[in-house]
Amino acid sequence: MIWVTYAQAKRDEGSRQTYLDQFLKIQPHPHVRSLRYNLGFQAGLDRIAELEGERLICAQAAADARAEVTRADNYAFLVLARGMLGHGKKQPIIVNPPAFEQLSEEGLETYLIDHEYVHAQDISRGMALSAGMRIDSANEGQFQICALHAILETRALAYQISEGVKKHVGHDTLRRALGEFWKYHCLLSGIEPANELEGTAIGIQLASYRPLLDFIFPEMTRKKRRKN
Numbered sequence: 595m596i597w598v599t600y601a602q603a604k605r606d607e608g609s610r611q612t613y614l615d616q617f618l619k620i621q622p623h624p625h626v627r628s629l630r631y632n633l634g635f636q637a638g639l640d641r642i643a644e645l646e647g648e649r650l651i652c653a654q655a656a657a658d659a660r661a662e663v664t665r666a667d668n669y670a671f672l673v674l675a676r677g678m679l680g681h682g683k684k685q686p687i688i689v690n691p692p693a694f695e696q697l698s699e700e701g702l703e704t705y706l707i708d709h710e711y712v713h714a715q716d717i718s719r720g721m722a723l724s725a726g727m728r729i730d731s732a733n734e735g736q737f738q739i740c741a742l743h744a745i746l747e748t749r750a751l752a753y754q755i756s757e758g759v760k761k762h763v764g765h766d767t768l769r770r771a772l773g774e775f776w777k778y779h780c781l782l783s784g785i786e787p788a789n790e791l792e793g794t795a796i797g798i799q800l801a802s803y804r805p806l807l808d809f810i811f812p813e814m815t816r817k818k819r820r821k822n
Protein backbone atom coordinates (compact mmCIF):
# COMPACT_ATOMS: atom_id res chain seq x y z
CA MET A 595 0.00 0.00 0.00
CA ILE A 596 1.28 3.46 -0.88
CA TRP A 597 1.34 5.74 2.12
CA VAL A 598 0.39 9.35 1.37
CA THR A 599 1.18 12.02 3.95
CA TYR A 600 -0.96 15.10 4.46
CA ALA A 601 1.81 17.28 2.98
CA GLN A 602 1.86 15.16 -0.20
CA ALA A 603 -1.94 15.25 -0.50
CA LYS A 604 -1.89 19.03 -0.08
CA ARG A 605 0.72 19.38 -2.85
CA ASP A 606 -0.56 16.78 -5.26
CA GLU A 607 -4.27 16.69 -6.05
CA GLY A 608 -3.91 13.24 -7.63
CA SER A 609 -2.98 11.67 -4.29
CA ARG A 610 -5.88 13.11 -2.27
CA GLN A 611 -8.25 10.16 -2.80
CA THR A 612 -5.59 7.74 -1.53
CA TYR A 613 -5.05 10.03 1.48
CA LEU A 614 -8.79 10.04 2.24
CA ASP A 615 -9.04 6.24 1.88
CA GLN A 616 -6.19 5.89 4.39
CA PHE A 617 -7.85 8.44 6.65
CA LEU A 618 -11.08 6.45 6.83
CA LYS A 619 -9.18 3.21 7.52
CA ILE A 620 -7.48 4.84 10.50
CA GLN A 621 -10.57 6.76 11.62
CA PRO A 622 -13.52 4.54 10.68
CA HIS A 623 -17.08 5.42 11.66
CA PRO A 624 -20.13 3.11 11.63
CA HIS A 625 -22.18 5.63 9.61
CA VAL A 626 -19.53 6.74 7.11
CA ARG A 627 -19.33 4.69 3.90
CA SER A 628 -16.53 6.58 2.18
CA LEU A 629 -14.63 9.84 1.89
CA ARG A 630 -14.66 10.88 -1.77
CA TYR A 631 -12.42 13.61 -3.14
CA ASN A 632 -14.53 15.86 -5.37
CA LEU A 633 -12.13 16.05 -8.30
CA GLY A 634 -13.84 18.03 -11.06
CA PHE A 635 -17.14 17.78 -9.09
CA GLN A 636 -17.35 14.11 -10.17
CA ALA A 637 -17.84 12.59 -6.70
CA GLY A 638 -20.69 15.01 -5.94
CA LEU A 639 -22.37 14.35 -9.29
CA ASP A 640 -21.95 10.57 -8.88
CA ARG A 641 -23.65 10.74 -5.48
CA ILE A 642 -26.64 12.62 -6.90
CA ALA A 643 -26.92 10.09 -9.76
CA GLU A 644 -26.82 7.28 -7.18
CA LEU A 645 -29.65 8.82 -5.15
CA GLU A 646 -31.64 9.40 -8.33
CA GLY A 647 -31.10 5.75 -9.29
CA GLU A 648 -32.41 4.67 -5.88
CA ARG A 649 -35.39 7.02 -6.41
CA LEU A 650 -34.50 8.89 -3.26
CA ILE A 651 -34.57 12.21 -5.12
CA CYS A 652 -36.80 13.35 -7.95
CA ALA A 653 -35.51 14.89 -11.19
CA GLN A 654 -36.12 18.46 -9.99
CA ALA A 655 -34.34 17.91 -6.67
CA ALA A 656 -31.47 16.24 -8.56
CA ALA A 657 -31.17 19.24 -10.91
CA ASP A 658 -31.14 21.64 -7.94
CA ALA A 659 -28.55 19.49 -6.14
CA ARG A 660 -26.37 19.40 -9.29
CA ALA A 661 -26.41 23.19 -9.52
CA GLU A 662 -25.46 23.39 -5.85
CA VAL A 663 -22.73 20.74 -6.04
CA THR A 664 -20.97 22.34 -9.00
CA ARG A 665 -20.81 25.63 -7.08
CA ALA A 666 -19.37 23.90 -4.06
CA ASP A 667 -16.74 26.05 -2.39
CA ASN A 668 -17.20 24.55 1.09
CA TYR A 669 -14.78 22.05 2.63
CA ALA A 670 -16.97 18.97 2.46
CA PHE A 671 -20.60 17.96 2.24
CA LEU A 672 -23.15 15.16 2.23
CA VAL A 673 -26.11 15.06 -0.11
CA LEU A 674 -29.37 14.99 1.84
CA ALA A 675 -32.81 14.71 0.31
CA ARG A 676 -36.30 14.51 1.79
CA GLY A 677 -37.08 11.09 3.25
CA MET A 678 -33.45 10.05 3.84
CA LEU A 679 -33.21 10.85 7.55
CA GLY A 680 -32.95 7.78 9.76
CA HIS A 681 -32.85 5.09 7.06
CA GLY A 682 -29.77 3.54 8.65
CA LYS A 683 -27.67 3.77 5.49
CA LYS A 684 -23.98 4.60 5.66
CA GLN A 685 -23.24 7.94 4.03
CA PRO A 686 -20.46 8.99 1.66
CA ILE A 687 -18.79 12.30 2.55
CA ILE A 688 -17.63 14.39 -0.41
CA VAL A 689 -14.47 16.39 0.27
CA ASN A 690 -13.85 19.55 -1.78
CA PRO A 691 -10.46 20.98 -2.84
CA PRO A 692 -10.57 23.90 -0.31
CA ALA A 693 -10.39 21.32 2.52
CA PHE A 694 -6.81 20.63 1.40
CA GLU A 695 -6.00 24.11 0.16
CA GLN A 696 -7.26 26.16 3.12
CA LEU A 697 -7.23 23.90 6.19
CA SER A 698 -4.25 22.71 8.18
CA GLU A 699 -3.80 18.97 8.79
CA GLU A 700 -5.34 19.38 12.23
CA GLY A 701 -8.14 21.53 10.79
CA LEU A 702 -8.98 18.89 8.18
CA GLU A 703 -8.93 16.07 10.74
CA THR A 704 -11.24 17.79 13.20
CA TYR A 705 -13.49 19.03 10.41
CA LEU A 706 -14.00 15.49 9.12
CA ILE A 707 -14.16 13.56 12.39
CA ASP A 708 -15.93 16.09 14.60
CA HIS A 709 -18.20 17.71 12.00
CA GLU A 710 -18.84 15.67 8.85
CA TYR A 711 -19.02 12.35 10.71
CA VAL A 712 -21.73 13.92 12.92
CA HIS A 713 -23.75 14.76 9.79
CA ALA A 714 -23.33 11.19 8.53
CA GLN A 715 -24.59 9.83 11.85
CA ASP A 716 -27.53 12.27 12.05
CA ILE A 717 -28.62 11.41 8.50
CA SER A 718 -28.19 7.67 8.91
CA ARG A 719 -29.75 7.35 12.38
CA GLY A 720 -32.10 10.33 12.37
CA MET A 721 -31.62 13.07 14.93
CA ALA A 722 -32.24 12.26 18.59
CA LEU A 723 -32.92 15.59 20.30
CA SER A 724 -33.24 15.83 24.06
CA ALA A 725 -36.59 15.24 25.83
CA GLY A 726 -37.03 12.02 23.83
CA MET A 727 -37.77 13.85 20.60
CA ARG A 728 -36.56 12.46 17.27
CA ILE A 729 -36.47 13.84 13.75
CA ASP A 730 -36.48 11.11 11.14
CA SER A 731 -38.29 10.17 7.94
CA ALA A 732 -41.54 9.67 9.90
CA ASN A 733 -41.85 13.37 10.77
CA GLU A 734 -39.26 15.29 8.76
CA GLY A 735 -41.97 16.31 6.26
CA GLN A 736 -43.25 18.69 8.93
CA PHE A 737 -39.94 20.56 8.99
CA GLN A 738 -38.92 23.37 6.67
CA ILE A 739 -35.64 22.74 4.84
CA CYS A 740 -34.10 25.82 6.49
CA ALA A 741 -34.94 24.40 9.94
CA LEU A 742 -33.48 20.94 9.17
CA HIS A 743 -30.38 22.58 7.76
CA ALA A 744 -29.88 24.87 10.78
CA ILE A 745 -30.48 21.99 13.22
CA LEU A 746 -28.01 19.70 11.40
CA GLU A 747 -25.35 22.41 11.19
CA THR A 748 -25.63 23.65 14.78
CA ARG A 749 -25.46 20.06 16.06
CA ALA A 750 -22.30 19.31 14.07
CA LEU A 751 -20.68 22.64 14.96
CA ALA A 752 -21.53 22.34 18.67
CA TYR A 753 -19.88 18.91 18.73
CA GLN A 754 -16.91 20.20 16.73
CA ILE A 755 -16.42 23.06 19.23
CA SER A 756 -16.68 20.91 22.36
CA GLU A 757 -14.29 18.31 20.91
CA GLY A 758 -11.98 21.11 19.72
CA VAL A 759 -11.79 22.52 23.24
CA LYS A 760 -11.06 19.05 24.67
CA LYS A 761 -8.37 18.36 22.06
CA HIS A 762 -6.87 21.85 22.39
CA VAL A 763 -7.11 22.50 18.64
CA GLY A 764 -5.50 25.66 17.30
CA HIS A 765 -7.05 29.08 17.71
CA ASP A 766 -7.91 29.51 13.98
CA THR A 767 -9.62 26.13 13.76
CA LEU A 768 -11.76 26.86 16.80
CA ARG A 769 -12.53 30.45 15.81
CA ARG A 770 -13.85 29.35 12.42
CA ALA A 771 -16.18 26.79 14.04
CA LEU A 772 -17.39 29.36 16.59
CA GLY A 773 -18.23 31.88 13.85
CA GLU A 774 -20.15 29.26 11.89
CA PHE A 775 -21.96 28.03 14.98
CA TRP A 776 -23.10 31.54 15.84
CA LYS A 777 -24.30 32.11 12.25
CA TYR A 778 -26.47 28.96 12.22
CA HIS A 779 -27.64 29.54 15.78
CA CYS A 780 -28.96 32.99 14.73
CA LEU A 781 -30.60 31.40 11.69
CA LEU A 782 -32.28 28.74 13.83
CA SER A 783 -33.45 31.30 16.41
CA GLY A 784 -34.99 33.43 13.64
CA ILE A 785 -37.04 30.66 11.99
CA GLU A 786 -40.80 31.15 12.13
CA PRO A 787 -42.06 27.61 12.94
CA ALA A 788 -44.47 26.18 10.38
CA ASN A 789 -46.24 24.04 13.00
CA GLU A 790 -46.18 23.05 16.67
CA LEU A 791 -43.82 20.11 16.21
CA GLU A 792 -41.25 22.26 14.45
CA GLY A 793 -41.57 24.98 17.09
CA THR A 794 -41.06 22.43 19.90
CA ALA A 795 -38.06 20.85 18.17
CA ILE A 796 -36.38 24.23 17.55
CA GLY A 797 -37.01 25.24 21.19
CA ILE A 798 -35.53 21.97 22.51
CA GLN A 799 -32.53 22.26 20.25
CA LEU A 800 -31.82 25.90 21.12
CA ALA A 801 -32.14 25.11 24.85
CA SER A 802 -29.55 22.33 24.48
CA TYR A 803 -26.99 24.90 23.29
CA ARG A 804 -27.31 27.15 26.35
CA PRO A 805 -24.42 25.57 28.30
CA LEU A 806 -22.19 25.91 25.22
CA LEU A 807 -23.19 29.55 24.71
CA ASP A 808 -22.55 30.28 28.40
CA PHE A 809 -19.11 28.83 27.89
CA ILE A 810 -18.39 30.74 24.66
CA PHE A 811 -19.90 34.09 25.60
CA PRO A 812 -20.09 34.08 29.43
CA GLU A 813 -20.30 37.86 29.78
CA MET A 814 -22.95 38.30 27.10
CA THR A 815 -25.29 35.60 28.39
CA ARG A 816 -24.89 36.86 31.99
CA LYS A 817 -25.93 40.39 30.99
CA LYS A 818 -28.87 39.04 29.03
CA ARG A 819 -30.06 37.11 32.06
CA ARG A 820 -29.74 40.14 34.30
CA LYS A 821 -31.96 42.06 31.91
CA ASN A 822 -34.66 39.37 31.86
Ligand SMILES: [Zn+2]
Nearest residue numbers: 709713747750
Ligand atom coordinates in the same frame (compact mmCIF):
# COMPACT_ATOMS: atom_id res chain seq x y z
ZN1 LIG B 1 -21.87 20.98 8.17
